[in-house]
Amino acid sequence: MKKHFFAFSLIACAVSVIPTQALAVQLYGAGSLRDSLTEIGESFNEKYGIPVETLFGPSGLTRELIEQEFSETGKSADVFASADIENPQTLFEEGLSEPVVNFTSNRMVAVVRSGLGITSDNLLDFLLKPEIKLGTSTPIADPSGNYAWQIFDKSDQISPGNSQILKNKALQLVGGNPNAPIVPNGKNNLVYFLQETKQADIFLAYYTSGKTAQITAGGDNLQIVELPDYLATKANYGLTTLKNADPDGEKLAEYILSPQGQAILANYGFSAPSTSVPEHQGAGGILLALGLVLIWNKKQLIKSESRS
DSSP states (O other), X not given: OHHHHHHHHHHHHHHHTSOOXXXXXXXXXXXXXXXXXXXXXXXXXXXXXXOEEEEEEOHHHHHHHHHHHHHHHSOOOSEEEESSSHHHHHHHHTTSBOOOEEEEEEEEEEXXXXXXXXXXXXXXXXXXXXXXXXXEOOTTTOHHHHHHHHHHHHGGGTSTTHHHHHHHHOEEOSSSOTTSOOOOTTOOHHHIIIIISOOOSEEEEEHHHHHHHHHHHOTTSEEEEEOOXXXXXXXXXXXXXXXXXXXXHHHHHHHXXXXXXXXXXXXXXXXXOOOOOOOOBTTTTBOOOOOHHHHHHHHHHHHHHHHO
């Protein structure tokens, strides 16, 4: 008996010193977050030794994928970072995720081919010209498309009927439209459509996307034109930890909210979040404001108290 116990003890000791590889955290994110969240994932792994596996795409389609995965297996990704509030909020209201936090913000701009003479003041005039080709993302499938439609609706305050004209002429070139042209692998969408194929003269897109396209195009080939105040449209991004997530998923979400994560997002042109998100609880529909700073400070306070 003693021999057996001694042999088992050796095996147990041997097993205990074998290093274990941390399981990867699964992060689903909006396509506009590809570069920034990839860097945040690398930084997170470097700090905690926890790898991050990512999947990026249009937030509306990604939300549908998450719902499908829950339906089939009861599990999906650990964290969802969306380019809007509505898609993660839908998951929360379906009981598939934790409350949603507005973790960063973006804004819509017009990315245009240089040489057209487009400014903020005359942008709407150019958008309405029949000969100007207007590119957008795909509404419903991708929040960027929804934001473009909001811009169109705002244009009606200048002249009723503008919105429908713009919706009719908009070319939904990205964001999940099954009939859209295929962009070759490795090509930047905006550079491809505005500079290479010239399928669009103006593209309504996120500021961060325009900034990346400018760098990719080089020189002054592409111009970012800010929307006039009456068309200005902000994009608030929502973050949520999904149901049955790995505990390290919450740690990744906290890291995205941390000063380190926020600094990386800022380097890519994202701006600080400025909204709170309603949490609908029970039959009464109680509203709970979830401010980013309050959540972060509260979590840090809890951690500090647990250590003392």
